Amino acid sequence: MTAATVNAPASFSGPLTNDDVERIRRDFPVLDQLINGKPLVYLDNAATTQKPRPVIDAISNYYLHNNSNVHRGVHTLSQRATDDYEAGREAIRRFINAPDSSEIIYVRGTTEGLNLVASSYGRKFFRAGDEVIITGMEHHSNIVPWQILGKEIGIRLRVIPFNDQGELLMDEYESMLNERTRLVSVVHQSNALGTINPVSSIVELAHARGIPVMVDAAQSIPHLPIDVQAMGADFLTFSGHKMYGPTGIGVLWGRADLLNDMPPYQSGGEMIRSVTYEETIYSVIPHKFEAGTPDIAGAIGLGAAVEYLEAIGMDRIAAYEQALMRYGAERLAATEGVRLIGTAENRGGILSFYMESAHAHDIGTILDAEGIAVRTGHHCAQPVMARYEIPATVRASLSFYNTTEEIDTLIKGIDRVIEVFG
Amino acid sequence: MASDLSDLYQEILLEHNRRPRNFRTLEDATHHADGFNPLCGDEISLQLRLDEDTVGDVGFQGHGCAISRASASLLTQAVKGASSEDAMAMFNEFHRMLTEPEAELNYDLLGDLEMLAGVIAYPTRIKCAVLAWHTLKAAMDGEGIATTE
Ligand SMILES: Cc1ncc(COP(=O)(O)O)c(C=O)c1O
Numbered sequence: 411m412t413a414a415t416v417n418a419p420a421s422f423s424g425p426l427t428n429d430d431v432e433r434i435r436r437d438f439p440v441l442d443q444l445i446n447g448k449p450l451v452y453l454d455n456a457a458t459t460q461k462p463r464p465v466i467d468a469i470s471n472y473y474l475h476n477n478s479n480v481h482r483g484v485h486t487l488s489q490r491a492t493d494d495y496e497a498g499r500e501a502i503r504r505f506i507n508a509p510d511s512s513e514i515i516y517v518r519g520t521t522e523g524l525n526l527v528a529s530s531y532g533r534k535f536f537r538a539g540d541e542v543i544i545t546g547m548e549h550h551s552n553i554v555p556w557q558i559l560g561k562e563i564g565i566r567l568r569v570i571p572f573n574d575q576g577e578l579l580m581d582e583y584e585s586m587l588n589e590r591t592r593l594v595s596v597v598h599q600s601n602a603l604g605t606i607n608p609v610s611s612i613v614e615l616a617h618a619r620g621i622p623v624m625v626d627a628a629q630s631i632p633h634l635p636i637d638v639q640a641m642g643a644d645f646l647t648f649s650g651h652k653m654y655g656p657t658g659i660g661v662l663w664g665r666a667d668l669l670n671d672m673p674p675y676q677s678g679g680e681m682i683r684s685v686t687y688e689e690t691i692y693s694v695i696p697h698k699f700e701a702g703t704p705d706i707a708g709a710i711g712l713g714a715a716v717e718y719l720e721a722i723g724m725d726r727i728a729a730y731e732q733a734l735m736r737y738g739a740e741r742l743a744a745t746e747g748v749r750l751i752g753t754a755e756n757r758g759g760i761l762s763f764y765m766e767s768a769h770a771h772d773i774g775t776i777l778d779a780e781g782i783a784v785r786t787g788h789h790c791a792q793p794v795m796a797r798y799e800i801p802a803t804v805r806a807s808l809s810f811y812n813t814t815e816e817i818d819t820l821i822k823g824i825d826r827v828i829e830v831f832g
Numbered sequence: 833m834a835s836d837l838s839d840l841y842q843e844i845l846l847e848h849n850r851r852p853r854n855f856r857t858l859e860d861a862t863h864h865a866d867g868f869n870p871l872c873g874d875e876i877s878l879q880l881r882l883d884e885d886t887v888g889d890v891g892f893q894g895h896g897c898a899i900s901r902a903s904a905s906l907l908t909q910a911v912k913g914a915s916s917e918d919a920m921a922m923f924n925e926f927h928r929m930l931t932e933p934e935a936e937l938n939y940d941l942l943g944d945l946e947m948l949a950g951v952i953a954y955p956t957r958i959k960c961a962v963l964a965w966h967t968l969k970a971a972m973d974g975e976g977i978a979t980t981e
Contacts, residue, residue, distance in 0.1 A: 768898070769895075769896065769897035769898060770872070770897075771872045771874075771896075771897035771899075771957070771960065772841075772897045772898045772899070775837075775840070775954060775956075775957060776837060776841075779837050786872065787871065787872050787873055788873050792873075795873070801873045801874075801875075801895050801896075802872060802873050830837065830841050830846070831846070831898070
């Protein structure tokens, strides 16, 4: 980092203690405020996470000292901006243990990562009658791009069902794989249910038949250590804003051999090696997929977010959030009239619930009056709601900056709902 | 800044939510529309029978939050027997009540709809309160579908 006045993240050892979490909370300025006269309890982390000081500083540092376009100028500022932008890419490579940083493609977020693969890989390699397998718990962003492609070229979408707990029926999955299957595209951690899907087993079964696998890691990357080589996936995509980085930036990682075979997704500047009116020669990866001036500040901010997470340690984060989730699930299960939706054995920090007596939207308003931020609705996963025959859930989604006291406040908020609605 | 919750969730509103009036399908509907609030998944299906230009009967079905259900229930009571022009005047006044803080309102026209006045302090909930009214308008205009987006 150049011209830095940027706070370095603190370091940690052993499991996260209450003191550690107190220290971490001080890194997040937004947490320190009153909402409707009550201390903010931010439990909407699956929608977007808050940003720690080092991320905010990295972004403002860029605009204060280094703002310039990347890969263009010979001047000093452009060099600094390019260095920091590419340093972000390298930080992300390390974070997911990708073999090479040229496989890290900056996109706007998970939605764009999925659309890129559907549009570029799908259009090139799928033919009428081919099949794409997804799970029954996808975010709409891993459904609609395939449907659109399906209409266009006649591919068929197959959906792996799940049981009442929210666990995939792996036998059904295995029986779906066939010679027409061109891609398996699955969510790693469900945003509606919290289920952590057995991605390595999904990959193993697909690879046994030579079928590539794409992973939507939007909800897993902020909470679990991810090693794309150990996982064995072929594509993986995630959003910066759900992992303590800024909005407008995300990543598509893909195996170099696949990316090299794919046509560009958008065209313009940056992605071109040479242009004449007769012919254009595309750049190599990653630039081939990064047409136009990118979100430079976003990439730098995302790099800082990754370093922040590494400083705490993903194992430590996963263990802390797991304990917090179990505590929350226990307290919710013990609350009269509350039904937890998503009780898979292997799941992350998502507490989705339903109350017969009150609609999710009303619960959200009552909790907001108590300073508690939760998401209410279908979470862009309407087929999941349909599976449970409910219109909407309330979702409290956790981060390492949340505490058991905040879970207790949530339970008190629900008591208030019960007072109003019975 | 949200005001006191009890201004929003008045007992009578909660009662309409628990036991909505005219929560039924009509056998002899002349007009109907479906309303959606894509943000929260609320859905209502509203039917009415216009006798000449008077709302002879009206009913609704569907699911949604307490605000949208109570609002639909109150709507059915308010517009039954009204001319379509009066019904739209009520909608207009109702909308002003929820969006214009210092408005001079015609409380005679609003009648029981005033019960929802507290929604003005909860901007995210205004769409819930107006869903049924948009749906009524769509039904009267022969449009079939209304959304709050
Ligand atoms: C599982 C999952 N996939 C994809 C997305 C879409 O992410 P974005 O809106 O950042 O593109 C989300 C966001 O809610 C998600 O939870």
